Amino acid sequence: MTKEVFKEPAIKVIAMPADANADGDMFGGWILSMMDLAGAVPARKRARRRIVTVAVENIVFHKPVFIGDCLECYAMIEKTGRSSMTVLVETFVERREKEEKEKITEGRFVYVAIGPDRKSMPLD
Numbered sequence: 001m002t003k004e005v006f007k008e009p010a011i012k013v014i015a016m017p018a019d020a021n022a023d024g025d026m027f028g029g030w031i032l033s034m035m036d037l038a039g040a041v042p043a044r045k046r047a048r049r050r051i052v053t054v055a056v057e058n059i060v061f062h063k064p065v066f067i068g069d070c071l072e073c074y075a076m077i078e079k080t081g082r083s084s085m086t087v088l089v090e091t092f093v094e095r096r097e098k099e100e101k102e103k104i105t106e107g108r109f110v111y112v113a114i115g116p117d118r119k120s121m122p123l124d
């Protein structure tokens, strides 16, 4: 799966110092939270109701993200079940000094549509 199949990034954000370690590398947890938000964009649109993240597949960070990089997360629903949606999220960075985007990581996030009782609810 390549970036070209995604229409546009679900999230585009500049990496800021508050989310970095003392050496200027962005925390993996911050990148994961951006990916979780990005994956939720198509999932909530599909579910049209409250959703929660139930699982995240193994994620490997191939390259670092630095303060000032522009992070882009592309998200696409790959599979739906009764109440669940598996979303592929691919993450790239545009560094300040380079035009070319670099792929940082990718992963699958599983969201579940829930009702007011917080129990899983079938998708329409």
Ligand SMILES: CC(C)(COP(=O)(O)OP(=O)(O)OC[C@H]1O[C@@H](n2cnc3c(N)ncnc32)[C@H](O)[C@@H]1OP(=O)(O)O)[C@@H](O)C(=O)NCCC(=O)NCCS
Binding pocket: 051, 052, 053, 054, 055, 080, 081, 082, 083, 084, 085, 110, 112, 114, 118, 119, 120
């Ligand atoms: C999500 C939640 C409602 C599911 O509860 P549950 O009792 O497992 O519900 P169900 O058994 O009906 O499963 C719901 C769906 O989740 C899927 N699911 C459950 N655990 C899963 C896992 N570890 N990996 C992938 N899918 C999973 C099931 O396969 C099912 O999919 P389907 O309806 O498409 O067949 C419950 O686990 C929960 O509230 N978790 C906390 C969510 C949360 O707080 N997330 C962090 C903040 S958003």
